[in-house]
Structures are given as C-alpha cells and as structure tokens.
Amino acid sequence: MQVGVSTASSYWIGGTTLYMPNQWLWSDGSNSTYVNWAAGQPSSTSGCITPHIPNGLWYSESCETLKYYICEIQPSSSATTYPTRPPYSSACPPGWLYMEFPGKCYYFENKNTLYFNSSRARCQNLGGDLVTIHSFEENTIVAGLIMQLTKYVDFEAYNDIYIGLYKQPNNTWAWIDGSPVNFTYWGNLQNDQWGPNGTVTFLQFGIGQNFTWVPDEDSGDTYVFCEMTPQISQTNGVAYGHYENNIKEKDGFYGAGRKNRH
Known part of the structure; x- marks a missing residue:
C-alpha cells in the first residue's frame, strides 16, 4: 500500500x-x-x-x-496466502492498541499533561517508551492513530505529542532507544533554527500541520503517547504479534489540550 x-x-x-x-x-x-x-x-x-x-x-x-x-x-490466483493473525492476545497490555504495521503496541493517556522527561518516565513505568519513527509510512500511521485516539478530546487547532527524538551534547539528534536516525520529518521550524536550545521533539498533528516535527526546549507539556514492542507467541512455527484493545471512547478523557506555542 x-x-x-x-x-x-x-x-x-x-x-x-x-x-x-x-x-x-x-x-x-x-x-x-x-x-x-x-x-x-x-x-x-x-x-x-x-x-x-x-x-x-x-x-x-x-x-x-x-x-x-x-x-x-x-490479487492474482498465484498470490502467496499468509496466515491470518488471531485478533486478540495478551501480547499488548490492557489499554494498549496493536498496529500490525509497524508491529508495535501504542498507548495514549490524557489524565495529565507532562514535559518530555516526565512523559518518558510515565511510558517507562508502563513498560514502554516514547515513540520512535523510522519511515514516512510509520510517521503517517502513528499520526493517524493519534488522531483517532484523541478524537474525543477537546484539543485546539494545533496540537503535538512528544516523540523520542532528542539532541545530544554534540548537537546531533538521537532516538532514545539508540536506533539510527534514518528518517526525519521537520516542519516549517527546521531543527537548526533552535540551535542548541532545541533539545526535544514534538510530532504535530493539528489541522494543517501534516504530521511534521518541531524541536522544543522541553518548555511545553502534552498528553502522553507511548509505544512498546509486543511479546511474540509461536504457533506452528509462525510468529504472531497480537493486540489487546481496551480503549473506550470517552473513559478518562479530560478536555482541553496544551495551547499552541508557535
């Protein structure tokens, strides 16, 4: 696709x-x-x-x-038939949503708005971490999922969520899990405009923002969005990753999001 x-x-x-x-x-x-x-x-x-x-x-x-x-x-009649993934499993904890691509569990929480370090600590306490993104397709999937999970929240027109990209002391960007920075998607505020003060990154999903990224000084608080790699079960030699989706439409949703800083 x-x-x-x-x-x-x-x-x-x-x-x-x-x-x-x-x-x-x-x-x-x-x-x-x-x-x-x-x-x-x-x-x-x-x-x-x-x-x-x-x-x-x-x-x-x-x-x-x-x-x-x-x-x-x-598909052609000679197309390869792949095994069907059973719909539910304990691979993702309750309240987490599994996405077949990119094969991760995701969690959204809007009980409190937190800064970068506190957001990461919350994700780690839940067994995950902040999101890492390695392709345009993954960025689109993640942003679309955020849009779905926040559709009952009274956000303002411009909104963003912390992702796990931060600036190192040598002024280069790195993912919190140590994976390579092989994809970036900076918006109108390019990463070098903030110089050494732009130390962490938001993914923007507000109207007209096109899911681009913007650097920040960790000066704003957002709702928490986490990811984790699901456990893998083996069935007849085939690896499956499943999901446990206990997200309810309005449970725990609290209203206004953080104001746009820009």
Whole structure:
C-alpha cells in the first residue's frame, strides 16, 4: 500500500450512480450492501461517493469535482496466502492498541499533561517508551492513530505529542532507544533554527500541520503517547504479534489540550 499525507478533507471511492440512474452501485457493478452515509445524505439521487476525513462518513458530490482517490486491485490466483493473525492476545497490555504495521503496541493517556522527561518516565513505568519513527509510512500511521485516539478530546487547532527524538551534547539528534536516525520529518521550524536550545521533539498533528516535527526546549507539556514492542507467541512455527484493545471512547478523557506555542 502506498501511504501519503495530504491536507485533503475527502477523497473518491467507487460508489456512483453513473451506471444506473438513481441507483448507487460500486464501480465494479455490484450493489452497495453496506452504506455509511452522513446525516441528510445522499443529498441527491445522482453523483459519486466521497468519504470525509476524519469520520469517514459518506457524502454525494458531483463526479466532476477534483479529489484524491483510493484504488484497489484483486490479487492474482498465484498470490502467496499468509496466515491470518488471531485478533486478540495478551501480547499488548490492557489499554494498549496493536498496529500490525509497524508491529508495535501504542498507548495514549490524557489524565495529565507532562514535559518530555516526565512523559518518558510515565511510558517507562508502563513498560514502554516514547515513540520512535523510522519511515514516512510509520510517521503517517502513528499520526493517524493519534488522531483517532484523541478524537474525543477537546484539543485546539494545533496540537503535538512528544516523540523520542532528542539532541545530544554534540548537537546531533538521537532516538532514545539508540536506533539510527534514518528518517526525519521537520516542519516549517527546521531543527537548526533552535540551535542548541532545541533539545526535544514534538510530532504535530493539528489541522494543517501534516504530521511534521518541531524541536522544543522541553518548555511545553502534552498528553502522553507511548509505544512498546509486543511479546511474540509461536504457533506452528509462525510468529504472531497480537493486540489487546481496551480503549473506550470517552473513559478518562479530560478536555482541553496544551495551547499552541508557535
């Protein structure tokens, strides 16, 4: 799957009335046995279906509107069949969410807002650590997960979460787990603008921020976001990593987030 980031608020999928007037069909000609219309939709009996971000609800719009789009392709009959991962396990502790890519457990906590060192200490007390990111795809997955986990929190328009990238005494950046810094995603405030004072890093997930990173002097507090590597169980010689998802929609959610500093 090709993963990318854009500021688009909607995109095209294959639902349309182009093939049969007044009837919604998929682009392969099949009927829509599943629908996810927003309230008051479809707004017309003709057009194409466009889900809106972040809630995924469907809207009917003119098919002539320019938008990003999502494609799919059927695998060939010779494609390799991979074992199915059982859905639940104790590999991740209760309250942690497992993501198959990049194969880690994640935890979000908004009971308190903490500075970098305190955020890391909290993650370590839970058996994990602050997040490390090593590719554009992983950055997109992590940021999207944060967006999902915080959708019931009354954040302001610009928000960020500490990740585990910090500046060493020799003025170079390093991940807290010692892994190589083989990917960075600095935003408008480049890492050298802060000089020696920019010692830790936020991942920005506010509106228009595109999940970029910004250095900071550890002068702001945020909610806590942690990761851990799940335990691996062996089944018939195949390694599995599973998830235990006990995250509830509104439990423990406290309202306003930290104000934008910039």
